[in-house]
Amino acid sequence: MRRSLPVRTPMSPMSPTSPASPTPRTPRRHAALLALSSAVALALAACSSDGSGSSGGSLQGEGTGDACTIADPVPVGAALSLTGAAGSYGESQRKGLELAAETLSDDGVTYELAIEDDQTDPRQGITVFEKLASDGVSAIIGPTLSTVAFQAQPIAQEEGVPVVAISNTADGITEQGEFIHRVSLTEGQVIPQTVEAAVAEHDLEDVVVMYSDDDAFTESGYQVFAEALEAEGVDVADTLTFSVADTDFRPLLTQAKAADPDAIVVSALIEAAVPLVTQARELGIDVPIVGGNGFNNPQLMADAGDAAEGVIVGAAWNSAATDNAQNTAFLEAYEEANGGAPDQFAAQAYAGLQAVDAAVRAGCSAEPDAVRENLSALQDLDSVLGTLSIDENRDAVHEAVVQVVDGGQFVALG
Amino acid sequence: MQQLLNGLSIGSIYALFAIGFTLVFGILDRLNLAHPAVFAAGALVGIELVDAAGLSVWLALPAVAVVGGLLGLVVERVAFRPLRDRPDAHFAGLIASIAMGGMLVALLQWRYGPDTRRFPAGAFPEQGYELLGARITLLQVVILAISVLLMVGLTLLVARSGLGRSMRAVAENPTAARVVGVDVERVTATTFAISAALGAVAGALFAMNVNSAQLGMGAAIELKGLAVIVVGGMGSLPGALVGGLLLGLAEVFAVQYVGSSWRDLVAFGLLFLLLVVRPQGLFGRARVREV
Numbered sequence: 001m002r003r004s005l006p007v008r009t010p011m012s013p014m015s016p017t018s019p020a021s022p023t024p025r026t027p028r029r030h031a032a033l034l035a036l037s038s039a040v041a042l043a044l045a046a047c048s049s050d051g052s053g054s055s056g057g058s059l060q061g062e063g064t065g066d067a068c069t070i071a072d073p074v075p076v077g078a079a080l081s082l083t084g085a086a087g088s089y090g091e092s093q094r095k096g097l098e099l100a101a102e103t104l105s106d107d108g109v110t111y112e113l114a115i116e117d118d119q120t121d122p123r124q125g126i127t128v129f130e131k132l133a134s135d136g137v138s139a140i141i142g143p144t145l146s147t148v149a150f151q152a153q154p155i156a157q158e159e160g161v162p163v164v165a166i167s168n169t170a171d172g173i174t175e176q177g178e179f180i181h182r183v184s185l186t187e188g189q190v191i192p193q194t195v196e197a198a199v200a201e202h203d204l205e206d207v208v209v210m211y212s213d214d215d216a217f218t219e220s221g222y223q224v225f226a227e228a229l230e231a232e233g234v235d236v237a238d239t240l241t242f243s244v245a246d247t248d249f250r251p252l253l254t255q256a257k258a259a260d261p262d263a264i265v266v267s268a269l270i271e272a273a274v275p276l277v278t279q280a281r282e283l284g285i286d287v288p289i290v291g292g293n294g295f296n297n298p299q300l301m302a303d304a305g306d307a308a309e310g311v312i313v314g315a316a317w318n319s320a321a322t323d324n325a326q327n328t329a330f331l332e333a334y335e336e337a338n339g340g341a342p343d344q345f346a347a348q349a350y351a352g353l354q355a356v357d358a359a360v361r362a363g364c365s366a367e368p369d370a371v372r373e374n375l376s377a378l379q380d381l382d383s384v385l386g387t388l389s390i391d392e393n394r395d396a397v398h399e400a401v402v403q404v405v406d407g408g409q410f411v412a413l414g
Numbered sequence: 415m416q417q418l419l420n421g422l423s424i425g426s427i428y429a430l431f432a433i434g435f436t437l438v439f440g441i442l443d444r445l446n447l448a449h450p451a452v453f454a455a456g457a458l459v460g461i462e463l464v465d466a467a468g469l470s471v472w473l474a475l476p477a478v479a480v481v482g483g484l485l486g487l488v489v490e491r492v493a494f495r496p497l498r499d500r501p502d503a504h505f506a507g508l509i510a511s512i513a514m515g516g517m518l519v520a521l522l523q524w525r526y527g528p529d530t531r532r533f534p535a536g537a538f539p540e541q542g543y544e545l546l547g548a549r550i551t552l553l554q555v556v557i558l559a560i561s562v563l564l565m566v567g568l569t570l571l572v573a574r575s576g577l578g579r580s581m582r583a584v585a586e587n588p589t590a591a592r593v594v595g596v597d598v599e600r601v602t603a604t605t606f607a608i609s610a611a612l613g614a615v616a617g618a619l620f621a622m623n624v625n626s627a628q629l630g631m632g633a634a635i636e637l638k639g640l641a642v643i644v645v646g647g648m649g650s651l652p653g654a655l656v657g658g659l660l661l662g663l664a665e666v667f668a669v670q671y672v673g674s675s676w677r678d679l680v681a682f683g684l685l686f687l688l689l690v691v692r693p694q695g696l697f698g699r700a701r702v703r704e705v
């Protein structure tokens with residue numbers, strides 16, 4: 001009989017404390033370890049060289065504008081969430097960037113992308129930013145999420161590498177320093193335009209507002225909605241709150257229905273948006289539903305089906321609604337390269353590199369300081385997002401697209 | 415009226431979850447914290463069966479019950495049985511089941527990814543009824559009916575059948591039960607299997623009801639399930655049903671009369687008051703048992 005020796009390890013007395021909440025979380029330990037070890041490796045590398053990777057002057061070109069010629073390929077770093085919770089966004093951004101690098105490179109200036117995965121983890125984001133900065137890139141594009149950006153961007157600011165945020169909508173992203181720019185519109189810019197268009201289209205007089213009050217993103221979206229509604233002179237009949245984890249909205253929607261509003265205005269993430277919209281229609285609420293940025297997701301139509309019809313959402317970009325030559329060419333090239341239609345993330349990533357390209361050519365230099373200066377001064381760039389400028393706060397300025405779900409897809413409202 | 419129906423609908427989900435929970439918790443005196451993970455597994459597996467394998471909902475639900483039952487057996491075998499002879503078996507099992515739950519969720523994430531998933535549109539007949547000016551869907555009626563049926567069925571099973579007698583004997587004293595010829599292992603495993611099967615079915619129905627299923631869905635309902643069990647009276651199946659419905663109604667009327675931000679505070683406050691008035695729970699008998 002094969003039996004292991006009956007040696008028993010002494011049992012450690014398990015203290016009967018209250019059971020810890022078993023909320024499942026992605027194990028991040030190994031990521032932290034990885035981040036730590038690579039940080040150490042980087043620190044060592046930084047000691048051996050002097051930290052600045054730009055090899056003397058070859059990023060300084062000759063000529064101006066379209067005639068600009070830079071001898072070496074211009075290194076552009078990108079920190080994207082290719083894996084982890086935001087993995088699907090990062091993947092779109094990667095495709096958009098690669099297409100942009102290919103399209104924008106010509107005989108004079110060529111772009112060499114270094115795309116790194118931040119694993120949707122702020123700590124990994126820091127590591128990636130440190131690596132890119134010490135590799136001497138001319139600019140860093142990304143990261144995908146605002147939470148990562150807040151942690152990682154100070155590194156670029158310290159090292160003097162310009163950053164172009166392509167999908168971050170949170171307040172305060174560009175306040176971290178003069179090197180941080182963005183081409184993505186904030187909720188504060190999109191929502192007022194959405195409300196204005198919805199009021200004009202449906203003659204809204206009173207609405208019910210619903211939002212999840214335990215999430216920073218949806219809470220700030222609510223604030224903007226409330227201000228925009230007040231500015232438009234729309235009465236708020238009732239304001240109802242729920243939790244981000246909620247999935248049953250019937251009690252709230254019954255309340256909302258009783259107020260008989262002209263529309264329901266919702267600031268929620270897509271996880272809540274789909275059940276909320278489905279249940280609203282199920283309870284016989286057929287007024288328009290105006291959503292924040294969380295609703296701007298094709299998943300809404302895929303998962304809510306017919307219930308999504310009539311939902312109004314503002315966005316920075318829409319394949320059909322942004323009507324210019326740049327965008328048409330982009331749609332075609334993207335289809336050909338990736339065999340599918342681009343989403344807003346791909347378009348904004350493309351525009352991000354367009355902005356970097358414009359800045360590089362404006363000064364005919366890919367030195368980080370020159371790129372920063374010209375990025376901050378960017379005006380009226382003809383981009384896939386429309387006419388794009390960077391304002392004095394280094395935030396993007398361009399027209400938002402107000403879309404409505406019609407026949408299972410987003411079309412321009414009006 | 416609509417709010418009453420809403421409350422009953424939410425409440426019957428709480429009840430369905432709690433009935434499975436309380437079978438093991440109340441009868442075997444084991445707190446199985448892998449139950450919420452089984453709840454999520456039921457929903458995600460059910461979605462895959464309907465979505466990918468093209469099964470109808472009526473076939474998928476029994477299949478989900480079977481999958482849940484198997485998971486229950488695994489949980490019992492891995493997390494509880496090896497530890498049962500320890501003097502602190504209750505806490506050891508509890509901790510081990512948290513670990514099992516975490517592993518199960520990790521496996522689900524590996525298999526299905528972190529995204530929210532849903533039953534395909536029209537998987538369940540989208541029929542609605544008007545009742546005194548309120549709307550209720552066929553699905554909500556079915557969920558309420560299933561909860562009541564299961565409660566009655568399980569109460570009879572525990573009270574009348576040979577298996578039920580064995581369960582109660584094991585709960586009372588495993589050693590004595592073994593002496594009088596009860597196959598303690600088999601009874602324990604069966605109880606876990608039934609419990610987990612119920613949890614899995616509850617998960618699938620919940621996902622259909624709210625059109626959303628995610629990895630953390632079990633964690634969101636877990637504490638409510640525990641509260642329902644305690645309020646209903648430990649181990650009392652009718653208590654789990656009534657407790658679940660009460661919590662659902664309390665939440666809904668908190669929204670209606672107090673304000674949506676105060677929902678949890680009011681709902682749990684009411685449950686707490688109830689416990690102060692009646693410490694053994696609604697249907698609980700004051701028990702004298704060595705734990």
